[in-house]
Amino acid sequence: MKSALALDLLDGPLLVIAPHPDDETLGCGGVIAGAVRRGAVVHTIFITDGGASHLNSIQWSRQSLAAQREREAAEALARLGAGAQPRTFLRLEDANMPGRDSAAYRQAVDAVLAIVKHLAPRLVLMPWRRDPHRDHRDSWQLTMDAIAASGQRPEILEYAIWLDEFGRSDDRPGEGEMEQVAFDVTAVLDAKRDAIKAHRSQLGELVHDDPSGFVLAQPTIERLTGPAEVFWRQCGQ
Ligand SMILES: [Zn+2]
Numbered sequence: 001m002k003s004a005l006a007l008d009l010l011d012g013p014l015l016v017i018a019p020h021p022d023d024e025t026l027g028c029g030g031v032i033a034g035a036v037r038r039g040a041v042v043h044t045i046f047i048t049d050g051g052a053s054h055l056n057s058i059q060w061s062r063q064s065l066a067a068q069r070e071r072e073a074a075e076a077l078a079r080l081g082a083g084a085q086p087r088t089f090l091r092l093e094d095a096n097m098p099g100r101d102s103a104a105y106r107q108a109v110d111a112v113l114a115i116v117k118h119l120a121p122r123l124v125l126m127p128w129r130r131d132p133h134r135d136h137r138d139s140w141q142l143t144m145d146a147i148a149a150s151g152q153r154p155e156i157l158e159y160a161i162w163l164d165e166f167g168r169s170d171d172r173p174g175e176g177e178m179e180q181v182a183f184d185v186t187a188v189l190d191a192k193r194d195a196i197k198a199h200r201s202q203l204g205e206l207v208h209d210d211p212s213g214f215v216l217a218q219p220t221i222e223r224l225t226g227p228a229e230v231f232w233r234q235c236g237q
Contacts, residue, residue, distance in 0.1 A: 003181055005231070010031070011038055011039070011122070012042060012121070013121045013123075014031070014042045014122070014124070014125065015044075015045070015123070015124045016044040016124075017124065018045065018073075019127055019135040020135065021069040022073075023127065023159075024076065025080065026196065026220075027127065027159035027161055028159050028231075029080055030185025031229055032044070032081075033191045034183065036081040036082045036085060041086070042085045043085065044073075044085070045112060046070070047097070048093065049089070049092065050069035051066035051094050052096075053065065053069075053214040054207040055213075057209050058209055059207065060206075060207050060210075065207070068201050069199075072200060073089075074087070076198040079195040079197075080191055088115060090111055090112075094135065097139070097142075108142055109149065116150045122155060123155045125158075125159060126143050126157075126159075127139050127160075128140070128158045128163055129158060130167070130170075131163055155237075157232070157233055158231060158232045158233075164223065183228060183229045185228060202216045
C-alpha cells in the first residue's frame with residue numbers, strides 16, 4: 001500500500017542523510033526543494049567524502065576529488081533552493097566507513113547525535129537499510145544509532161538508490177516490514193534535474209583519465225527523477 005507523504009512533515013525541521021554527495025538529490029531532492037519552499041530548516045549530512053569514485057585518476061587525487069564533490073554538493077543544494085540551509089560534511093572515507101566497534105565510528109555517531117539534538121528533526125530522510133551499496137547501509141546504521149541515543153522519535157523515511165538495479169530479493173522489504181510513502185515532486189522536478197547536473201564529477205564530465213571510474217548512467221537518473229519520490233516507512237513506526 002502506498003500513502004502520500006503528510007505535508008505537515010515538510011514544515012520541518014528535516015534531517016537528510018546522504019552517504020555520498022549526489023544521494024541527497026537523487027534520493028530526496030524533491031522533498032528538500034519542497035520543504036525549503038515551505039520555509040523549513042533542512043540540514044543535510046554528507047557522510048562520506050565521495051573520494052573513491054575515480055581511484056585510478058592521476059589528474060584527480062582522492063583528496064582533490066573529495067573537495068570537488070563538496071563544491072558540487074553545495075551547488076546542488078543551492079539549485080534545490082537550499083543554498084542557505086545548514087549542511088555538515090562528516091568526511092568519512094568513501095567505500096571504507098569505520099566498523100561499528102571502532103572509536104572512529106563512535107566519534108561519527110557523536111557528530112550525528114549532536115546535530116540531531118540541536119535540530120530536533122521532525123522528519124529524517126536516510127538511505128534504505130539494505131541498499132546494495134555498503135556505504136548506504138552503514139550510513140543507515142550510523143544514523144539509527146545516533147537517533148536511538150538522542151531519545152527522539154522523528155518520522156523516518158528511507159530512500160533506495162541502488163536496490164532496483166543491484167539488489168537481491170532479500171534486500172527488498174519483507175512481508176509487513178515496510179510501507180511506501182510517496183511525495184509528488186512535479187512542482188520541483190526541474191530544480192531536482194538541475195541539481196543532479198551540479199554533480200559533474202559523477203556524470204563523466206570532469207575526470208577523463210579513469211575509464212573504470214564511476215559514471216551515473218542516464219537510465220539511473222531517469223529512474224530517480226520520476227514524478228514522485230517514493231520512500232519506505234517501517235510499519236508500526
Ligand atoms: Zn551513494
